[in-house]
């Protein structure tokens with residue numbers, strides 16, 4: 001470690017003094033670089049990254065194709081504003097519309113912003129039509145972001161009650177309850193239903209196939225728009241480009257973010273059909289959204305996903321990971337789709353498990369005290385999965401004795 005670097009202790013102190021305490025106590029690590037599925041800290045310790053920057057680092061760390069796309073674009077032009085045409089932006093819009101079978105794209109910088117754009121599109125579309133329905137329906141325990149509107153859409157009071165008064169026009173329904181959805185749609189106020197097909201942040205809970213199919217049909221019947229929040233499930237995570245594809249449904253609006261730029265902040269709102277006419281010139285915009293650098297990164301990510309068949313790989317490796325975890329006695333309730341996996345740890349709580357795994361050189365996420373969450377790079381290798389499974393066995397064994 002070179003002499004002008006701060007120690008963990010000093011960084012922690014500085015963070016405590018000057019950074020808003022919104023992240024609470026962070027993991028006691030300072031990472032300096034990454035190689036594939038591995039992160040290396042300022043003490044030169046290596047950690048297997050089974051959380052992938054929370055589903056962001058889909059190509060792992062230091063992917064050569066992504067690094068060179070970013071470096072080459074940065075040397076040419078990082079940003080020029082949306083007052084001018086941007087070649088990468090147009091190419092990315094075309095590419096995403098073709099892969100996701102949508103008609104139009106809008107780029108912004110985060111998942112919350114993409115969902116905010118989706119909400120605004122629905123509202124503008126309805127306000128300009130005869131049909132003035134404006135309620136956006138979401139599921140309990142959902143997570144859609146932290147802007148005022150997306151926090152209100154989020155079906156967890158801890159994310160919105162502190163910020164009251166909240167914007168009106170949102171309502172929630174119980175997760176996976178088709179009768180509750182039917183009832184809400186029948187009252188004639190719902191403009192759109194917004195869903196995560198696999199709830200991520202609240203602990204990796206996938207909706208049932210029958211519910212999703214029925215919900216899509218009900219939306220069509222009641223002329224309610226279907227927004228699928230693919231911020232976490234998109235970019236091949238579940239074994240398909242979108243989870244909507246995996247479930248075999250067609251959404252009116254899809255949002256993407258986390259994995260889209262492989263770590264460079266970029267998000268997308270994709271729409272199809274008549275709702276695309278909801279936005280008129282001046283209705284929406286973004287200073288940074290879809291700039292030359294961010295769109296170069298996203299194009300490189302998609303190219304790598306296609307070139308290395310990472311969607312099918314996510315499906316295969318997700319099954320391998322789940323099968324291996326299911327064999328471990330200290331592991332219960334293994335769930336998820338593709339490389340979006342969670343399990344319930346036995347004998348000790350999830351935070352204790354997470355810390356033990358960290359000491360063993362492995363990074364995972366925890367949700368509450370009963371869920372361990374895994375979102376590894378789609379490039380994670382079979383032998384890295386095996387390394388992870390062996391470490392889980394070890395930890396499980398320690399806690400059972």
Ligand SMILES: *Cc1c(COP(=O)(O)O)cnc(C)c1O
Nearest residue numbers: 110111112143144145200231232
């Ligand atoms: C992470 C997440 C968001 C918010 O994304 P940000 O980039 O943090 O704004 C929204 N929806 C889902 C499903 C997410 O997982």
